[in-house]
Each structure stands twice: as C-alpha cells, then as structure tokens.
Amino acid sequence: MIYTGVKGTQDYHPALARQFNNLVGDARAVLERYAYQEIILPVLEDEGVFRKGVGEATDIVERQMLKIEGKDNIILRPEGTAQTVRFFLENSLHKQSDFYKFFYIGSMFRGERPQRGRLRQFNQIGVEVFGSHRVSLDAEVIKTASQILAQAGVGEVELKINTLGCLRDKEAFSRLLVERIREHAGHLCEDCRRRREKNPLRIIDCKNDKCKNIVKGLNLEGAHLCAPCKDRFDDLGRLIKEAGVAFVYDPYLVRGLDYYTGTVFEFTSQRLGAQDAIGAGGRYDTLVERLGGPSIPAIGFALGIERMLIALGEPKNETVVAVYVAATSPAMQSPAFMITQQLRDAGINTETDHCEKSLKGQFRYAQRLGVRYVVLVGDEEIKENCVMLKNMQTSGQEKVKIDDLTNKIKNFTTENSEKN
Ligand SMILES: [Zn+2]
C-alpha cells in the first residue's frame, strides 16, 4: 500500500509552489513598501495564549485547536494575532518604542473536521500594528490588504466594513442583541442557544439560515454606537474612499473572536463558493491588556493564501530552466556536464542529462522543462572548442565557441526580456 496525505492538508506540486512563492514575494514587496517588518514565529504555542486572547467561547478555542498528544498545553497555532501579542509582550517591545508594524507569512492549523475551503493546515499573510488608535491607521491597514490582493491578481473582491464601537458600545450591542433575541430563543439553533449565554455576538456569525433570518429582523444597525465612535467610523469610510478602495457597510459583520473592538472588515471573492472570505481583520485595542500587558491599541488582518490561490485559478507552467545541454553521443557526456556547470556558474538556469537518454529523449525532456535554448555538444564541434546553440522558439541554430557561449546566451536573454 502507499500512503496518502493527511486529510485537510495540501501538497504543492512545482507549478503550484511557484504560484505560491510568487504570491508571497509580491505580498512581501507590498508590505515592505508600506514599512511593515517581517517576523517569523514558531508554529507551536501555549494554548493559554489563545484561550485568554481569542476567547474561551469562540469556535477556534472550543473546537478547532490542534493539540499535541501528550503535551498538555502545547498546540499548533490556529491564528497569528494572539501569538504576535505574546511575542510583543514577552520581549517588552512597548518599552523600546511606541509604534510597531509587523507582518508574518506562515502556516496555521485547525483541529476541526476539514471541509472544502477549510484546511487543517493553511497559510496566512498577516499584519499586526501596535501603538496607534488613529483612524488613518485603520484606513492604511485596509488599503494594505487591498493592495496585496490587487497585486496578486485575485480578481474582483468585495470589502465589507463595520464597527463594533468601543468596548462599552460592544457590550451595549451585546446586551441589545440578547434582549431582542429573547423572544426568538426557541427558534435558534443549538449552538446559538448556548452562545446566548456565553458569547451572544457569535449568533450574528451563525451560518444557520434560521438564525440568519432572526438576526436580520432585529434591527440592530448602528443603534449601539456612541457619538465619537460613530464619527470615527464616518471618517474611516471617507479615508478608505479617498485611498481608492471600494467598500460596503455591513452592520452584521462582527467577526467571531473576542478580541475585536472598533473597526472590523472582511474581503470576499465570488470565485470561492460558500467559504467566500479571502481575508479579514480589525482593531483589537483590548487584546494586549487581556494577555497581561498595558493598554496598547492595535489593528491587523490575515489573508488566506490557499483561498487566494483558488481565486487565482490554475497555475501556469512557467519557464524556469533557460538552457538544456544535450550530449549527442555517450562520449560527449563529460564535456556536456562541464559546459552545464560553466553556465550555472554564470547564473544561467541549466539542466543536462542524467539518464543516458537518446538525443530524442533529451529533446523531449528539454521541451517539458520549457527551455529557450538547447546546447548540442557534438564530437565534430568539440574538436574546434565549439558547440551548436539551438533557439527553441525560432528553431534556428548556430555554431558558437564554448568561451563565448555564456555571453551569447546572456545577451539573447536580455534582448528577449527587453522585447517582452
Ligand atoms: Zn463608542
């Protein structure tokens, strides 16, 4: 028997891996343009970080944490925000500076039964910013996410924004919800009946159609906001619009994690089907304090790389290897190997035969690699220190001195890229 991959995990074959890395590279360039600094944190984390940070009554903590057997409190991280706050506090960064913009790219894990669009191991591009409550920062963070998605070429996305208001507003909203939902309690799903006690805002996130309809009928829109929070949200809308990002106001966007206050947002793509969120984020001004630190305002987002890849569609097979060096006879294998090495040393991506293939077989391999040039190493030419250089696009070929080969190929390659 052969083994299959663990359910809910994904293998990245070469074309997909390339697409993945291109996407990550483009994102990194955008993030650096916006002055974010990269951090790399472990995938193992104390589960307390999430129990305390994300909240006991959230889906992540109740059902989705992936524990390490035999290690009581070590889990595979389910998300990056609470972990980044742990890193921030452990290193007392607030004592060194008052403002930080971080980003990370890495794997997150969920223990829940995997389904389409919800993997057990998935990758995220996330940012976390500490030290400013200014609304201009909210707008910039949203613009950053939108820029990454645009740069990746994931096509049309919809941005929904809402505000939960300050902590007092959020609590008022929660109370209002509990009050108005009381008479409908009997019609809520089992999860929501439980949520009513422990984390009522989660009812708004419920995917159950019955619950959704009940919530829509409650008329909760904006009623809970104090005047400063309302003004702030109006300012945010204006700034985002000025930054050239289209959005819709969604009063029912609350995000299922305890740590959010104020601005929340979500990007969705029609290319994704039922699990249509491609990324989301918001303010978490109380999280640093929840995790034992001082009161420091913060905001961030995470984009799902696998969801972005789905939205991008099938990866193209791109040419990575530029040159194939073919030996026209067994005696030519040794010089072919030397020439291959000479080209590689000059920084040209080059491949040669390792399977004693016939010349025809070598050309087939060269074609599969999509190379631009084939160098034919033949007994006659080698006597004159020459090889034949064949252009695979034009099929033209010419005799070239081995000493000139590197320059010749380099010149062709630059001419080509200038034309493109
Ligand atoms: Zn408020």
Ligand SMILES: [Zn+2]
């Ligand atoms: Zn429900």
